[in-house]
Every structure is written in C-alpha cells, then in structure tokens.
C-alpha cells in the first residue's frame with residue numbers, strides 16, 4: 001500500500017533511515033550522536049540510505 005502523502009513519506013523515511021547504528025551492540029542512536037547511548041562505544045556506523053526514493 002503506497003503512501004500517497006509525500007510529506008508523511010518523507011518523515012517516515014527520515015525516522016527509519018537516518019540514524020546511527022552501534023557496531024558493538026547494534027542499537028540505534030541519534031544521527032548527531034558521537035557515542036552509543038547504551039554501551040558508550042564511539043564506533044557508530046551511519047544508516048542513511050535512499051531506498052524507495054523514486055521520481
């Protein structure tokens with residue numbers, strides 16, 4: 001079921017895809033985070049993909 005409202009789709013994609021993932025425990029962190037919120041590990045990978053963006 002496609003999302004027809006482009007504004008809602010943008011918000012949903014930002015919430016799902018723009019985040020940082022901890023290498024150690026795999027939990028999600030804020031995009032601006034420099035350390036993991038759970039284990040304080042500074043090694044975070046960015047999860048910022050553009051899936052489903054079609055024009």
Ligand SMILES: [Zn+2]
Nearest residue numbers: 022025036039
């Ligand atoms: Zn962690």
